[in-house]
Amino acid sequence: xKRLLVSALCAVLVxxxxxxxxxxxxxxxxxxxxxxxxGATGAATTGTSTTPLTGSxxxxxxxxxxxxxxxxxxxxxxxxxxxSYVVKDEYKPMIEAHGRYLQANRxxxxxxxxxxxxxxxxxxxxxxxxxxxxxxxxxxxxYGATEIQIETVSFGKEKPRRDGHDEASWAENxxxxxxxxxx
Amino acid sequence: MIRNxxxxxxxxxxxxxxxxxxxxTIEIVGGGATTIPIAIVPFAxxxxxxxxxxxxxxxxxxxxxxxxxxxxxxxxxxxxxxxDVRYGDWTSRGADAVVVGSLTxxxxxxxxxxxxxxxxxxxxxxxxxxxxxxxxxxxATAHRIADVIYEKLTGVAGVFSTRIAYIxxxxxxxxxxxxxxxxxxxxxxVSSIEPLLSPVWSPDGxxxxxxxxxxxxxxxxxxxxxTGARQVVANFRGSNSAxxxxxxxxxxxxTLSKDGGSQLYLINADGSGVQRLxxxxxxxxxxxxxxxxxxxxxxxxxxxxxxIYRLTLANGNVERVTYEGxxxxxxxxxxxxxxxxxxxxxxxxxxxxxxxxATRQVQVxxxxxxxxxxxxxxxxxxxxxxxETGGRGILAAVSSDGRVKQRLTAAASDVxxxxxxxxxx
Numbered sequence: 001x002k003r004l005l006v007s008a009l010c011a012v013l014v015x016x017x018x019x020x021x022x023x024x025x026x027x028x029x030x031x032x033x034x035x036x037x038x039g040a041t042g043a044a045t046t047g048t049s050t051t052p053l054t055g056s057x058x059x060x061x062x063x064x065x066x067x068x069x070x071x072x073x074x075x076x077x078x079x080x081x082x083x084s085y086v087v088k089d090e091y092k093p094m095i096e097a098h099g100r101y102l103q104a105n106r107x108x109x110x111x112x113x114x115x116x117x118x119x120x121x122x123x124x125x126x127x128x129x130x131x132x133x134x135x136x137x138x139x140x141x142x143y144g145a146t147e148i149q150i151e152t153v154s155f156g157k158e159k160p161r162r163d164g165h166d167e168a169s170w171a172e173n174x175x176x177x178x179x180x181x182x183x
Numbered sequence: 184m185i186r187n188x189x190x191x192x193x194x195x196x197x198x199x200x201x202x203x204x205x206x207x208t209i210e211i212v213g214g215g216a217t218t219i220p221i222a223i224v225p226f227a228x229x230x231x232x233x234x235x236x237x238x239x240x241x242x243x244x245x246x247x248x249x250x251x252x253x254x255x256x257x258x259x260x261x262x263x264x265x266x267d268v269r270y271g272d273w274t275s276r277g278a279d280a281v282v283v284g285s286l287t288x289x290x291x292x293x294x295x296x297x298x299x300x301x302x303x304x305x306x307x308x309x310x311x312x313x314x315x316x317x318x319x320x321x322x323a324t325a326h327r328i329a330d331v332i333y334e335k336l337t338g339v340a341g342v343f344s345t346r347i348a349y350i351x352x353x354x355x356x357x358x359x360x361x362x363x364x365x366x367x368x369x370x371x372x373v374s375s376i377e378p379l380l381s382p383v384w385s386p387d388g389x390x391x392x393x394x395x396x397x398x399x400x401x402x403x404x405x406x407x408x409x410t411g412a413r414q415v416v417a418n419f420r421g422s423n424s425a426x427x428x429x430x431x432x433x434x435x436x437x438t439l440s441k442d443g444g445s446q447l448y449l450i451n452a453d454g455s456g457v458q459r460l461x462x463x464x465x466x467x468x469x470x471x472x473x474x475x476x477x478x479x480x481x482x483x484x485x486x487x488x489x490x491i492y493r494l495t496l497a498n499g500n501v502e503r504v505t506y507e508g509x510x511x512x513x514x515x516x517x518x519x520x521x522x523x524x525x526x527x528x529x530x531x532x533x534x535x536x537x538x539x540x541a542t543r544q545v546q547v548x549x550x551x552x553x554x555x556x557x558x559x560x561x562x563x564x565x566x567x568x569x570x571e572t573g574g575r576g577i578l579a580a581v582s583s584d585g586r587v588k589q590r591l592t593a594a595a596s597d598v599x600x601x602x603x604x605x606x607x608x
Contacts, residue, residue, distance in 0.1 A: 121512040127445035127466040153400035158378035
């Protein structure tokens with residue numbers, strides 16, 4: 001309980017940081033991307049990358065269950081039907097495993113990245129991908145995860161798994177991907 | 184290396200083609216129903232300068248689709264001042280207007296550019312200007328001259344001096360470019376190995392807001408064009424996207440998912456003062472301010488399918504604006520406030536359309552398969568948008584009456600997400 005309170009407090013602090021105006025990163029005008037600065041910014045604002053995985057149920061000496069190919073935790077992608085945000089039944093065992101893992105490992109943090117196929121407005125697709133990510137998060141919460149453990153974001157149609165312009169490619173691009181922070 | 188690859192041909196359909204360095208190739212693929220025949224006489228002394236001012240003026244005017252260039256060769260002596268023009272020379276060639284001028288090098292290294300625009304039919308002087316500029320400004324001066332001619336002869340401000348921004352994807356690299364409206368002098372202002380999208384110009388022309396995924400999530404930045412310095416404007420938990428400037432350049436409407444769902448918020452241009460604008464159970468995104476700043480159009484699926492709505496800021500009222508079809512997105516106001524440009528889906532095709540506020544009449548302007556991301560020129564006469572040909576992203580432009588069509592392509596890269604800059608004051 002105490003730990004929950006602490007992490008909730010951290011969340012509030014992080015949220016407070018997020019809403020403060022950010023500073024200008026002046027510098028090279030052309031190659032604006034500064035990997036170190038950007039990385040640092042990201043860590044500070046998402047508030048998720050500094051917490052190591054703790055309390056692994058299998059113990060430190062054991063293999064990481066997140067990496068064990070026989071564990072449902074190694075499965076990280078949920079595919080969606082066209083124009084749908086309904087998480088299909090076939091993914092329930094995998095999602096339950098992730099939910100229970102987050103419940104057992106309160107320090108664990110994940111990001112769900114929602115994506116769409118290439119059809120339609122880029123910005124509207126960002127919102128559609130966000131809805132897919134939110135749908136998966138909702139299920140994980142039912143299985144015992146807490147809000148603070150999951151950040152949902154969207155890549156819209158910007159990061160397809162397949163570049164083809166056919167239904168087979170689109171089907172692979174309509175998806176959520178789970179990424180654990182620190183992996 | 185990449186810059187070299189980016190050097191492209193600039194081809195003009197109406198004129199003999201010529202070669203120059205540019206990011207975009209512009210090709211006219213459809214013309215206006217009526218064109219104004221105009222003769223542009225090469226300016227006196229022009230041959231001593233590395234670039235031809237009158238050729239740029241001619242290219243600008245004919246690219247607009249509203250002018251037809253009349254051969255100006257063989258008139259002796261070649262007129263350079265208004266008083267040198269013999270109207271009979273031009274009526275016989277069918278020109279309704281004629282442009283003459285001169286370039287004079289000054290002792291301080293600058294150049295005096297004089298030009299005169301004459302109405303051949305009425306035999307009157309319509310405009311006469313003198314510019315004193317550095318040689319590096321000759322190209323900009325040519326665009327200014329084209330703007331003056333366009334405005335005098337059509338009654339609408341020219342946009343040849345404006346700039347456009349767009350995203351180019353080359354291999355795994357994304358770059359945000361700013362170029363002249365004719366595609367010349369592209370300058371990369373930010374590059375990333377992660378996607379960049381949704382660039383929008385501040386109405387004062389000093390900054391561009393855009394979305395970058397470099398942080399493994401959508402984050403909104405505002406970047407100064409003068410200094411290149413940029414600022415994170417929205418990096419809240421979740422996704423931060425779809426920036427839209429308020430007309431006074433002080434605030435942005437953005438889409439945030441920080442409180443659940445994708446909803447509209449207002450935020451100061453420095454990232455302070457977040458204020459929620461919409462509260463719906465659905466998606467609210469793609470805000471676009473009315474020219475008077477009093478209302479915002481946006482895309483929402485609150486009614487089941489994505490449609491365009493209008494939010495009145497003073498009272499929070501929301502009304503649906505589009506009714507035809509099951510997918511209407513990406514609204515952009517016309518600068519005169521009388522209508523808007525948007526993307527509509529018809530079957531599997533996505534096209535750019537215009538809807539009039541008063542009549543609610545919809546006119547489909549394009550015929551591509553995947554047309555998206557429209558951006559309206561500040562004079563309201565042209566819409567630049569992203570399209571696709573052969574699996575590759577290109578930019579295209581269409582006049583708001585649907586008649587004039589241009590295609591802009593860049594060799595070896597996908598171009599997308601065009602944004603038309605404001606009028607140059």
